[in-house]
Amino acid sequence: MAKLRVGLLFGGRSGEHEVSIVSGRAIARALAEESNATQYETIPFYIDKEGCWHSPEVSRQVLDSGEALAVQGISAAALWQFPPETASIDVWFPILHGPNGEDGTIQGLLSLMRVPFVGSGVLGSAVGMDKLMMKTAFAEAGLAQVNYVGVTRSQIWSNPCVFPTLCDDIEAQLGDYPYFVKPANLGSSVGISKARSRAELETALDNAASYDRRIIVEAGVTAREVECAVLGNDRAQASVVGEISFNSDFYDYETKYTDGRANLAIPAELPAEVAERLREMAIRAFLAVDAAGLSRVDFFYVEATGEVLINEINTLPGFTALSMYPQLWGASGVSFPQLVDRLIRLALERHGEGLPESASSGDRATSAEENRSLK
């Protein structure tokens, strides 16, 4: 039987480009394991930091070296040129973290190609990426979370006279410091600051506004950080729960990407009831944003009160051999190569749930007619 051609998409125009290369290497290795190699042929496509797609040959070199390609300037037309091998892909495996990859943009392009792809569609990706939309969806699903206020860059930058009023409003809504000020659409803690005073809030807002039009200000909590991995589509399952601990003030960029700064405990030492509550909340969060395939859901566990607050969902979480997502599944009995296989199967399953091709004209007209006759 012919092997399924898997298009592995990695790199991307995002601050998490380098992590994506490491995730891409790990997935390529898993696809080369015998159980997968008999079913799948891997065709890699590297997207450079400017957003240009590279041939499988160049992409294999990037996978082998682990080094990003140096790029200087591109033409607009180059962004719309895809290597010819893209036309032969049976299923896409995008492992692009952050903007332009985890946010629905690539998912839109792949949907237009009408080829199945791993992970969430446009809606789940976009809602999961934007911290304000994500929190709106979580609130609607009844998931507990910290208090927060949404602000825009124009509110922060447009009129210096209004700025003090904006800060007054934030303080009135959130109460005591500290606050966490975040660009709504980044990731990897980029642009995030902890504000302990009015002066720090002002600086933090200005800083976050340089990264994004949409900004979220949250009440800070003192809590343990615990995470759960979700796998599946409509009947998704949750993994065991893991914990991240570190010595820095919060889980900032440096702590995330400097070796030895953070520790993972899998499974986390938690009362069984708390772990069960987290797993149940992780699945509700997954469904609340309409995610598919995979997600890592991150929580704050306030040990003093027993409270569990949802922090965020990541619809394309880090996927290196050392990343939390595959490790949580490893501890739940799903090996890395099995996980990759399951995700491809879920992509095919989800694709089959789309509108039947014939529904594009005739069928819909019929049902519209039926509807009219019912009224």
Ligand SMILES: Nc1ncnc2c1ncn2[C@@H]1O[C@H](COP(=O)(O)OP(=O)(O)O)[C@@H](O)[C@H]1O
């Ligand atoms: N409301 C909060 N209270 C306490 N710590 C927070 C809060 N929000 C974020 N943090 C800290 O900042 C880190 C990064 O925030 P997060 O919202 O997860 O951003 P990212 O999407 O970049 O991972 C968290 O892992 C946590 O350490």
Ligand SMILES: [Mg+2]
């Ligand atoms: Mg986070």
